[in-house]
Amino acid sequence: MTVLHFINNRFVPPLEGETFETLNPATNQPITAVASGSAADVDAAVAAARKAFDEGPWPRMKAEERAAALRRIGELIEKHADEIADIEIMDSGVPASQIKKGAIPRAAQNFYFFADMATKITGESFPKNGQFMNYTIRKPVGVAGLITPWNVPFMLETWKVAPALAAGNTCILKPAEWAPLSANKLAEIIQEADLPPGVFNLVHGIGEQAGAALVAHPGVQLISFTGETSTGKEILRNGANTLKRFSMELGGKSPTIVFEDADLERALDAAIWQVYSLNGERCTAGSRLLLQQSIASQFLERLAERVERIVVGDPTDMRTEVGPLIHPEHWQRVKSYIDVARQEGATVRVGGDRPPHLPEGNYFQPTLITGAHNRMRVAQEEIFGPVLVVITFKDETEALKMANDIRYGLAAYVWTRDLTRGHRVAEAIESGMVWINSQNVRDLRTPFGGAKESGIGREGGHYSFDFYTEITTIHVALGQHRIPKLGAQV
Numbered sequence: 001m002t003v004l005h006f007i008n009n010r011f012v013p014p015l016e017g018e019t020f021e022t023l024n025p026a027t028n029q030p031i032t033a034v035a036s037g038s039a040a041d042v043d044a045a046v047a048a049a050r051k052a053f054d055e056g057p058w059p060r061m062k063a064e065e066r067a068a069a070l071r072r073i074g075e076l077i078e079k080h081a082d083e084i085a086d087i088e089i090m091d092s093g094v095p096a097s098q099i100k101k102g103a104i105p106r107a108a109q110n111f112y113f114f115a116d117m118a119t120k121i122t123g124e125s126f127p128k129n130g131q132f133m134n135y136t137i138r139k140p141v142g143v144a145g146l147i148t149p150w151n152v153p154f155m156l157e158t159w160k161v162a163p164a165l166a167a168g169n170t171c172i173l174k175p176a177e178w179a180p181l182s183a184n185k186l187a188e189i190i191q192e193a194d195l196p197p198g199v200f201n202l203v204h205g206i207g208e209q210a211g212a213a214l215v216a217h218p219g220v221q222l223i224s225f226t227g228e229t230s231t232g233k234e235i236l237r238n239g240a241n242t243l244k245r246f247s248m249e250l251g252g253k254s255p256t257i258v259f260e261d262a263d264l265e266r267a268l269d270a271a272i273w274q275v276y277s278l279n280g281e282r283c284t285a286g287s288r289l290l291l292q293q294s295i296a297s298q299f300l301e302r303l304a305e306r307v308e309r310i311v312v313g314d315p316t317d318m319r320t321e322v323g324p325l326i327h328p329e330h331w332q333r334v335k336s337y338i339d340v341a342r343q344e345g346a347t348v349r350v351g352g353d354r355p356p357h358l359p360e361g362n363y364f365q366p367t368l369i370t371g372a373h374n375r376m377r378v379a380q381e382e383i384f385g386p387v388l389v390v391i392t393f394k395d396e397t398e399a400l401k402m403a404n405d406i407r408y409g410l411a412a413y414v415w416t417r418d419l420t421r422g423h424r425v426a427e428a429i430e431s432g433m434v435w436i437n438s439q440n441v442r443d444l445r446t447p448f449g450g451a452k453e454s455g456i457g458r459e460g461g462h463y464s465f466d467f468y469t470e471i472t473t474i475h476v477a478l479g480q481h482r483i484p485k486l487g488a489q490v
Contacts, residue, residue, distance in 0.1 A: 003034040003180065005041055005204060006187035008048035009197035015040040020206065022180055025093035025324040026315060026361040034180050037205030042172070042213040045201040049143040049170040050219050052198030059140045059168040067115040070166060072193040074111035077104070077158070084185050086316075088154050091181040093324040093362065094278055095315045099152075106442075107158040113444045114464070118166035121465055133476045138469035140168030141245065142221035145214040147207075147235070148183075149227045150176035150326050151281040151384075157183055160224050161200065163464035169222065172201045174211050176227075178327050180204050207231065215239045222468065225249070226283070228382070229408075229453050247457040247467045249283065249449055251382040252410030255403040256286035257425065259396075260294045262415035263437070268299065270439040271388070272306055274413060276366050279323050280334075280386030284411040284433070284440045288379055289390045290399050296392045300349075300370060307350045307388070310366045312358065322386055324362040331362040334385035338367065341378045346389075347371040374402045382408070396425065404430045409451030411440065432458070 002019055004011040018036035085100045123136035146160040164171045175183035187202045203210050215238045222245050225235050229251040258267045274286035291299055315323030325331045338352040351365030367387040372379050379389050393399040412431040416422050426434040432450040447458035
């Protein structure tokens with residue numbers, strides 16, 4: 001049975017009849033056929049979203065009413081959590097423990113959080129000497145195009161849909177073609193939540209076709225994209241003619257800096273989690289481990305032992321810690337970097353290939369590369385797999401130079417008991433986000449996004465509404481201020 005588009009509150013087949021297969025990454029066997037969206041499908045979705053925005057009730061509802069609808073969606077996600085998790089595990093290969101305990105609860109929380117935020121969208125006032133009251137209001141922008149990645153698709157879809165709807169926009173979701181199935185479950189949930197027709201629409205398809213048509217469409221005012229930097233650059237080019245507003249969360253090659261005075265046990269746990277969880281397919285992965293030379297040897301010994309013991313296997317097994325990579329093409333890409341590492345003179349200390357006990361699917365051993373320096377390709381380019389590159393440094397100055405000597409700037413992690421140094425280093429790192437003595441623990445109130453080639457803009461908390469709302473300034477004259485007179489001379 002073919003997975004369909006969701007347009008104007010109905011599941012509909014592709015207008016041109018094209019489909020593609022989605023594969024189970026644990027076996028590479030087809031799961032099902034999925035509608036492949038064309039420009040015509042995107043036109044239909046935009047027309048529905050446009051009508052819902054221009055004529056429908058959603059943008060004109062009281063914030064409390066929109067908030068109630070978003071809470072219903074959150075409740076339905078919790079109600080269907082097991083089914084969503086099973087779909088997500090099958091389609092993405094992310095281990096069950098990380099989907100069921102992390103990604104799905106977080107997806108529901110995204111809707112609860114932005115339901116609360118919907119009632120807190122406020123402007124500012126600027127009184128002036130009793131002569132004027134100037135104030136701002138925030139209004140929904142229009143139709144939002146939301147383009148999401150394949151690594152934790154359901155959670156990242158909700159991260160965009162929830163604030164877009166909370167602000168009063170209508171939207172079209174284009175999920176990644178390598179993991180599209182949980183998006184259809186989100187559409188079923190939104191249909192069950194009884195939102196007005198056209199408020200939420202879903203078009204499946206290949207990025208170069210459906211995604212490109214969505215980005216270029218003149219009826220779409222907003223594009224929020226999470227994905228690879230080169231794709232983000234192409235999206236910016238394609239949308240430039242219509243002067244869209246863009247929010248871009250792009251690639252990363254984030255450093256984890258461990259100083260000699262750090263709590264090494266906690267730093268070890270965090271360094272491992274931050275790169276090998278989610279199968280290493282995470283934008284905020286601490287994929288460059290910078291170790292101070294004085295503790296490098298002892299830290300590396302323990303790190304290698306732990307990496308060798310990471311449990312790789314069936315993603316449906318709650319004991320599994322690393323599952324298969326998303327797609328055979330991606331497996332080949334990750335593997336190619338192991339060859340590059342050896343060619344560059346680095347040492348592949350652990351892993352670097354398929355686990356012998358898993359001959360099928362896209363399984364890749366958790367990999368540890370040592371003997372690297374910061375100018376190697378494996379230290380500069382985003383691999384997006386379970387691969388950790390270790391580099392040593394002498395002192396704080398050298399650590400900072402290495403951390404910043406890269407085109408990316410999404411996240412960074414600093415480990416030290418000296419909080420003065422921790423603050424100093426965090427402020428000096430060219431990165432959108434820095435965690436001190438912690439792995440990536442999200443606070444939904446804070447802005448999320450990157451510097452340099454890791455992105456444009458911020459989403460999260462009230463920062464989301466800087467993107468998803470339009471600000472209008474209203475000037476009210478309170479008295480008889482002077483108005484210059486032209487043409488009044490006698």
